Amino acid sequence: MKRVFSGVQPTGNLHIGNYLGALKQFVELQEQHQCIYCVVDMHSITLPQEPQELREHILDIAALYMAVGVDPKKSIIFIQSEVSGHAELGWILNCASYMGELSRMTQFKDKSKGKENGSIPSGIFTYPVLMAADILLYDADIVPVGNDQKQHIELTRDLAIRINNRFQKQTFVVPEGRFLKEGARIMALDDPTSKMSKSAENDFSRISLLDSDTKIKKAIMKATTDSDAVVRYDIEKKPGVSNLLSIYSTFSGISIEDLEKQYEGCGYGNFKKDLVEVTIDAIRPIRERFEEIRNSLELTKVLDDGRERAEAIAEKTLARVKTDFGLGR
């Protein structure tokens, strides 16, 4: 059985981009793979977080994993900082990575834009290495993520291959990224040229999985489109409408071509109204399940059990890696 690993940062509540790009895959994959899903809280402190809020978000994300359908009987769900192997392997991989390759990461460039070197936290620079450690620690074969993580998966593969070549043995399993055709990059509703993001300032730039029906309606009705009133997919000329079509298609299962035919000559009003309904129908059950799970004893049990199972795998990998590197006695 192939092994799957992925994670989400607890930097806020999950939005439909996280869901359609990553979490939908988590649920599909657990039927035929051994899946390990992590709340990557150590990544989130690359930027300052309010401690009490961070702790709440960690539990929210774990509960949301379950609310969207990750089944703890089939998959491991755990919190990154509770398994110390991530930090240990992160250090070992830091020693095998180069400043040049890390400075080419587009997320690093984006997050450090406009800042002086003296004020850029080094965690922002090295976090792709910690992400590589997360994946390699579990000998993962498959990593389901959104398109924005492509470059980080490439770095993970480069590091694994580099170290395997150095020791002439399979110290690490070389993983593959898994990206969906639809939903791999959902854009912000207020600016369809930037990706939808948890930490963007404007709350109406995204639809969170915990948003009320009223908020969902308002966000979609306010979403940026264009003035030609034709429902057609054209990412260059009509990025706003194309983004809404992607969201509609992934939630409803109706192809983009069929949606274009359905709304021919209708303008944007009816299209948006129907999208509101489709989105609310998809999100409401997630929100309701979340309410049941979030403060239940079950969540604590799932995370305790997940930590134990994750730790058992991580310890074995770390022992093998330390032996290959000549660390310890």
Ligand code: AQP
């Ligand atoms: N807009 C998106 N469309 C499709 N997939 C997305 N993902 C993120 N944004 C989109 C995927 O969701 C998973 C979890 O992401 P993350 O929390 O680890 O970090 P991120 O990519 O930095 O997500 P955000 O929402 O933009 O968070 P902040 O604002 O904190 O930086 C990943 O698989 C990601 O690809």
